[in-house]
Amino acid sequence: MQSTSLLLAAFFLPLFPMSIVFNFVFQRASSAWIRVPVLLVWPLPGLWLLESDSSQIGDTLVLWALLTSILYSFRTVVVKELSVWTGFIATSAWSLLWTAVYLGARFDDLMMHAFAFSLPLALLAILVARLERQYESAYAGVVTGLAQEQPRMTGLFVVVMLAVIGSPLFPSFFSLLSNINNVVMVMPSIAFAIVLVWLLWSWSGIRLLHELVVGDPAVIQYEDISQSMAMLFILSFFLLVAGGLYMSEVML
Amino acid sequence: MQQLILLVIALPFISAIVTQLFCSRLGKRAATVSVMSLWLTFILACITLWLAISDPTVQEYSLLFSWGVIRFDSLGTLMCLVISAISLIVHVYSVRYMVEEPGYGRFFTLLDLMTGSLMLMVVAGDLITLVIAWHLVGILLYFLLGHDARSRPAYRYAFWTWITYRFGDLPLILAAVLLYQAFGSWSLSYIFERIAADPHMLTVFDFSLVEVVGSLIALAAFARSAQFLLHTWLPYTMSGPTPVSALMHAGIVNAGGFLINRFAPVYVETSGVLHWVLVVGLVTAVLGSLLMLTQNDIKKALGYSTMGQMGFMIMECGVGAFSLAIYHLIAHGLFKGTMFLSAGGVIGKARQDDGIPKDALYNFVIAKRPARNRKPWLLMAVMTLAIPAVVIFLAHWLVAQDFIHKQGAIILLFFGWITGAQLLFVTYRMRTKNFTRLFALMITSFVIVVLGYTFISHAFDLFLYPDQVFAARLYAAAGIDVFWFDAIVIIITLTIIANWLRTYYGTRKGYYVERVYKPLWLAFYALLSREFYIIELYTSLVRRLDRLATRLNVLLRWV
Numbered sequence: 030m031q032s033t034s035l036l037l038a039a040f041f042l043p044l045f046p047m048s049i050v051f052n053f054v055f056q057r058a059s060s061a062w063i064r065v066p067v068l069l070v071w072p073l074p075g076l077w078l079l080e081s082d083s084s085q086i087g088d089t090l091v092l093w094a095l096l097t098s099i100l101y102s103f104r105t106v107v108v109k110e111l112s113v114w115t116g117f118i119a120t121s122a123w124s125l126l127w128t129a130v131y132l133g134a135r136f137d138d139l140m141m142h143a144f145a146f147s148l149p150l151a152l153l154a155i156l157v158a159r160l161e162r163q164y165e166s167a168y169a170g171v172v173t174g175l176a177q178e179q180p181r182m183t184g185l186f187v188v189v190m191l192a193v194i195g196s197p198l199f200p201s202f203f204s205l206l207s208n209i210n211n212v213v214m215v216m217p218s219i220a221f222a223i224v225l226v227w228l229l230w231s232w233s234g235i236r237l238l239h240e241l242v243v244g245d246p247a248v249i250q251y252e253d254i255s256q257s258m259a260m261l262f263i264l265s266f267f268l269l270v271a272g273g274l275y276m277s278e279v280m281l
Numbered sequence: 282m283q284q285l286i287l288l289v290i291a292l293p294f295i296s297a298i299v300t301q302l303f304c305s306r307l308g309k310r311a312a313t314v315s316v317m318s319l320w321l322t323f324i325l326a327c328i329t330l331w332l333a334i335s336d337p338t339v340q341e342y343s344l345l346f347s348w349g350v351i352r353f354d355s356l357g358t359l360m361c362l363v364i365s366a367i368s369l370i371v372h373v374y375s376v377r378y379m380v381e382e383p384g385y386g387r388f389f390t391l392l393d394l395m396t397g398s399l400m401l402m403v404v405a406g407d408l409i410t411l412v413i414a415w416h417l418v419g420i421l422l423y424f425l426l427g428h429d430a431r432s433r434p435a436y437r438y439a440f441w442t443w444i445t446y447r448f449g450d451l452p453l454i455l456a457a458v459l460l461y462q463a464f465g466s467w468s469l470s471y472i473f474e475r476i477a478a479d480p481h482m483l484t485v486f487d488f489s490l491v492e493v494v495g496s497l498i499a500l501a502a503f504a505r506s507a508q509f510l511l512h513t514w515l516p517y518t519m520s521g522p523t524p525v526s527a528l529m530h531a532g533i534v535n536a537g538g539f540l541i542n543r544f545a546p547v548y549v550e551t552s553g554v555l556h557w558v559l560v561v562g563l564v565t566a567v568l569g570s571l572l573m574l575t576q577n578d579i580k581k582a583l584g585y586s587t588m589g590q591m592g593f594m595i596m597e598c599g600v601g602a603f604s605l606a607i608y609h610l611i612a613h614g615l616f617k618g619t620m621f622l623s624a625g626g627v628i629g630k631a632r633q634d635d636g637i638p639k640d641a642l643y644n645f646v647i648a649k650r651p652a653r654n655r656k657p658w659l660l661m662a663v664m665t666l667a668i669p670a671v672v673i674f675l676a677h678w679l680v681a682q683d684f685i686h687k688q689g690a691i692i693l694l695f696f697g698w699i700t701g702a703q704l705l706f707v708t709y710r711m712r713t714k715n716f717t718r719l720f721a722l723m724i725t726s727f728v729i730v731v732l733g734y735t736f737i738s739h740a741f742d743l744f745l746y747p748d749q750v751f752a753a754r755l756y757a758a759a760g761i762d763v764f765w766f767d768a769i770v771i772i773i774t775l776t777i778i779a780n781w782l783r784t785y786y787g788t789r790k791g792y793y794v795e796r797v798y799k800p801l802w803l804a805f806y807a808l809l810s811r812e813f814y815i816i817e818l819y820t821s822l823v824r825r826l827d828r829l830a831t832r833l834n835v836l837l838r839w840v
Contacts, residue, residue: 049837049840052840053840056839056840100833103826103829103830103833104830104833104834104837106826106827106830107827107830107831107834108834108839110839113839116840174430174431176430177430177431183430187424191420196416196420197412197413197416197417197420198413202413202416206409206412206454206458209454209455209458210458210461210462213455213458213459213462214459214462214485217485217486220455220458224451224454224455227451228447228448228451231443231444231447232444232447235423235440235443235444236440239427239436239437239440242430243427243430243431243432243433243436244430244431244433245431274345274346277346277348277409278346278347281347281348281409281467
């Protein structure tokens, strides 16, 4: 029974090679209406399964989770397809949740950690779906010069990307900081692994942004995101920052 | 009144919000809002510094939760003034310089945010605020350097800066969480108090906590201040707007020196970290200066000059002269900012007319026609060695008679001595009608510079570290065994004397650069001109990592 629940948890808090299932499903879902719920809900069953008995998780599983996280974050470095990148980062982020479970974090805190990563990714998925509708594929390098063509969309893209890669005041920043804080004295190697993952996210995220935003605009110009939609996004950024500040108070 | 510090930090952020919200409505006038707020910030920063001078008691104000603490102290208020002054100059310069560029309002928003983040960094009273501000500076610099979204080179080099800064953020985060785990608080004041009470209470990985934390903070400072092997981003970020280069070279890059000063209560308890800081700083200072001399692009030469200066600043921390590093970063910030802001004008004018007067200096530096057989070489060599040594010794003796006991001060004296000797040697080789007058003028200017430097740095020492016992302990933390130190001093002194005598003798005989060394010298020059192949090394490493990641993705079919 225990091994079954662990195996199931490894699907939802993706561990390699079970992570292939999540990425396969995520890449096949082309609509934001499917991707956003998938990103928000996918890790939750894993947390429920593990929460009942966190003592099942041994050192080997944590090491496996960290290696999965490093593997996927390293793979993102050369990914240019935005939907693939989103899936990889989600895999890398969720596999870090195993360390929080291992350290005996409360279920409420685990949920906060999960949403800290999932919410910015869900916002990113909405923007990516919009780009895919316009350009037929959101491939950095093919879609280029977005700053010239769609300045409003670019602004939103930049902020979402910063939220995803764990920049300050966003929940992902405090989640990573809290994870490192909890583990640094117990298992310093885990802290170093998380730091490495964080660095790889920053590397790949900004590289992707660079390819997408900089340069001359495409010949065919598309309409920028509407002002009302932009306002909704800005509101969600404020909510994310408020969530981040709340997390900092609860977890640090 | 000390609460004014909160307004000093808040103003740039408020200005950023107003500028961004109303930039479409205000148009080009958006810059006026930004400049006006910076003027106000500068005036308030002057007042807070005056308050800190009149009452140096440390005070803290909590803004938000368990973190978000603002610290009012001498270091923070001084740095606030420096940042606001440099930022104000950059703002005023940008009003006309950037007027033709797209994203005029956005540029001022980013400048304001950068100013606010830098100020938040220097007055942060807890580790989380410090880490957040430190991190924000890196993010904002990336977007400022890549202001022109059409320019791929600008973004490419902005990315180098980004990744180096991120590399430097992470050791600071590790240091912060280690300190929190050790003392159960994010507050800097509390942590410093506990460290002072029992510095070697805790160990991490079998090392003393202060040694580990000191090393991590030094690593963060190295990345931010472009120390050797983490320096490649600095000379290449010239594709960004000139005002950003000025702000970066005059202010942002100095953050390493500030960070080490902020954690002085940690470093005072260390025994080995400052030696590594000295070595890294020394290597950076020498290589940065050498690389500067080989550049033919004025901006790149300025970039490497900054690298050399940053090396010197870090080196000053490494010898325990913490307050001197702050003085150095302020002086460097002001002169480098000026040079960057006038570089464009100089290049423009030089294209029409080089404007170089064909005088003695021209003959010596450009035409390379040094004078020969002027005065008795032995007398000149003795004067060259003796005069700077006496001037420097007396200047330091005037402000602090016990400086001779500080190893760090002695090390820095060597640099002053060599610089003075070089100045007199150059005078000796220059063609001039009235040699005695020129020589006397050189000595007078040297005396003025040394006296000014010594008195000002002493004033900084008294202001930043009024507790003289603490200041002496900082020097002691950087010290080594007295026997070895004395031995090194004697060897270096003899080497310097012997080499200057040899140089004078060689100049007299007309073989300044000996033929034997010429091939070796050329090989070294070739190595310098390729900047030690460090960029090629990093590029090759990144390509290999890219290839590996691509292979893994292909193997796993991108899922």
